[in-house]
Amino acid sequence: xxxxxxxxxxxxxxxxxxxxxxxxxxxxxxxxxxxxxxxxxxxxxxxxxxxxxxxxxxxxxxxxxxxxxxxxxxxxxxxxxxxxxxxxxxxxxxxxxxxxxxxxxxxxxxxxxxxxxxxxxxxxxxxxxxxxxxxxxxxxxxxxxxxxxxxxxxxxxxxxxxxxxxxxxxxxxxxxxxxxxxxxxxxxxxxxxxxxxxxxxxxxxxxxxxxxxxxxxxxxxxxxxxxxxxxxxxxxxxxxxxxxxxxxxxxxxxxxxxxxxxxxxxxxxxxxxxxxxxxxxxxxxxxxxxxxxxxxxxxxxxxxxxxxxxxxxxxxxxxxxxxxxxxxxxxxxxxxxxxxxxxxxxxxxxxxxxxxxxxxxxxxxxxxxxxxxxxxxxxxxxxxxxxxxxxxxxxxxxxxxxxxxxxxxxxxxxxxxxxxxxxxxxxxxxxxxxxxxxxxxxxxxxxxxxxxxxxxxxxxx
Ligand code: TYD
Ligand code: MG
Numbered sequence: 001x002x003x004x005x006x007x008x009x010x011x012x013x014x015x016x017x018x019x020x021x022x023x024x025x026x027x028x029x030x031x032x033x034x035x036x037x038x039x040x041x042x043x044x045x046x047x048x049x050x051x052x053x054x055x056x057x058x059x060x061x062x063x064x065x066x067x068x069x070x071x072x073x074x075x076x077x078x079x080x081x082x083x084x085x086x087x088x089x090x091x092x093x094x095x096x097x098x099x100x101x102x103x104x105x106x107x108x109x110x111x112x113x114x115x116x117x118x119x120x121x122x123x124x125x126x127x128x129x130x131x132x133x134x135x136x137x138x139x140x141x142x143x144x145x146x147x148x149x150x151x152x153x154x155x156x157x158x159x160x161x162x163x164x165x166x167x168x169x170x171x172x173x174x175x176x177x178x179x180x181x182x183x184x185x186x187x188x189x190x191x192x193x194x195x196x197x198x199x200x201x202x203x204x205x206x207x208x209x210x211x212x213x214x215x216x217x218x219x220x221x222x223x224x225x226x227x228x229x230x231x232x233x234x235x236x237x238x239x240x241x242x243x244x245x246x247x248x249x250x251x252x253x254x255x256x257x258x259x260x261x262x263x264x265x266x267x268x269x270x271x272x273x274x275x276x277x278x279x280x281x282x283x284x285x286x287x288x289x290x291x292x293x294x295x296x297x298x299x300x301x302x303x304x305x306x307x308x309x310x311x312x313x314x315x316x317x318x319x320x321x322x323x324x325x326x327x328x329x330x331x332x333x334x335x336x337x338x339x340x341x342x343x344x345x346x347x348x349x350x351x352x353x354x355x356x357x358x359x360x361x362x363x364x365x366x367x368x369x370x371x372x373x374x375x376x377x378x379x380x381x382x383x384x385x386x387x388x389x390x391x392x393x394x395x396x397x398x399x400x401x402x403x404x405x406x407x408x409x410x411x412x413x414x415x416x417x418x419x420x421x422x423x424x425x426x427x428x429x430x431x432x433x434x435x436x437x438x439x440x441x442x443x444x445x446x447x448x449x450x451x452x453x454x455x456x457x458x459x460x461x
Contacts, residue, residue, distance in 0.1 A: 084259015097240035112142035126153040126178030140273040167208035175215040243362030263303035281308040294381030298373035299412035306415035313377035329359025345401030369406040371397035
């Protein structure tokens with residue numbers, strides 16, 4: 001047997017080292033590197049296999065029929081949507097999210113629903129006692145669901161239990177950080193433990209055709225705790241996000257080997273657990289008041305669905321040398337870019353102002369199509385003029401100040417029309433389908449500013 005090599009691994013990003021050092025070069029964190037004994041790849045290059053013969057692997061062509069189980073529908077449509085159409089047999093899914101966001105609740109509800117529909121499901125919790133889980137399930141109306149519960153953190157015991165009898169259709173591990181493999185000498189939650197436990201469970205999923213769902217904690221900067229390799233190992237990575245102050249929760253796929261990655265599932269947390277939100281626009285616009293300056297309605301697309309959200313901006317004079325720029329729900333770099341373009345191309349002066357930008361409802365937007373809506377909210381707040389009545393706004397702003405067209409325009413307009421909006425400020429678009437919306441084409445940022453300011457105003461607040 002090859003000599004076990006001592007290696008060191010960063011607890012935060014998983015970078016391997018041959019010797020200990022104080023600072024990780026991978027993620028620049030201090031004191032995150034610890035010893036790892038004889039598991040996983042060693043830091044050096046393999047010296048080559050010894051003379052032993054391996055097993056012959058049968059090779060097939062692309063169109064050789066291979067038995068494939070249909071996807072398991074949880075019947076929680078928003079959950080299935082984020083998964084790309086249901087759970088795939090033999091797949092491993094990682095669900096990450098802040099503590100208390102509702103990961104355990106979501107998976108308990110999904111599993112209890114599946115169990116009620118006749119699927120064999122097992123839920124292993126390392127965090128809560130059986131009584132706690134039962135109490136929650138009863139409160140949420142899943143009394144009597146034939147779900148099998150276990151309270152265990154030892155990987156060996158979990159696998160022994162699973163190997164008895166028929167493998168379940170779905171297995172939940174809550175959470176991967178609480179598990180420990182007794183042949184690895186480090187504490188639960190460390191890189192080596194997380195990696196070994198995940199590896200064993202994923203191997204079990206592939207071997208038995210069970211869909212395995214792993215709950216993962218996130219670190220303070222929002223990454224799933226443990227090595228990045230965990231995200232590489234699983235088939236699907238979902239993040240459950242939301243603002244604790246709001247009751248909306250968004251399940252977002254960031255990696256999916258079986259479907260698109262930009263689909264989201266929207267839920268609402270209430271005293272009766274998580275319920276699905278089938279029309280997110282209504283929710284995000286529920287207390288929208290478009291007549292206030294600084295508010296603009298953005299017609300966005302999340303995955304394949306149009307979502308209308310309110311973008312709020314507050315521009316206030318500041319005497320500080322470095323005025324504040326605070327953003328919630330959007331990229332701060334992108335805000336800086338929009339402000340720079342407005343400054344450079346229209347002469348509006350944001351330099352002496354604090355700028356606050358908020359995407360209402362706790363949604364995080366990453367689409368460049370939000371540029372124009374953000375610009376409209378900013379100019380509206382600066383000029384103290386409300387955005388045009390009953391209007392949705394979308395379009396990408398380029399550095400030259402041109403407004404570039406974006407994808408899915410008909411879907412955006414259709415959603416706006418459905419929710420009672422009559423106008424759209426949007427880029428030039430050749431397609432004629434407008435769903436009864438009056439289109440106001442904006443070609444340059446200066447056209448946008450002209451919507452708010454009388455022509456002689458040169459841009460002081
Ligand atoms: P939980 O699923 O335990 O979160 P996680 O596993 O991600 O840490 O959810 C806990 C939170 O959800 C808790 O703060 C209370 C809230 N909650 C409700 O508001 N209503 C409910 O019906 C349930 C079960 C939880
Ligand atoms: Mg939990």
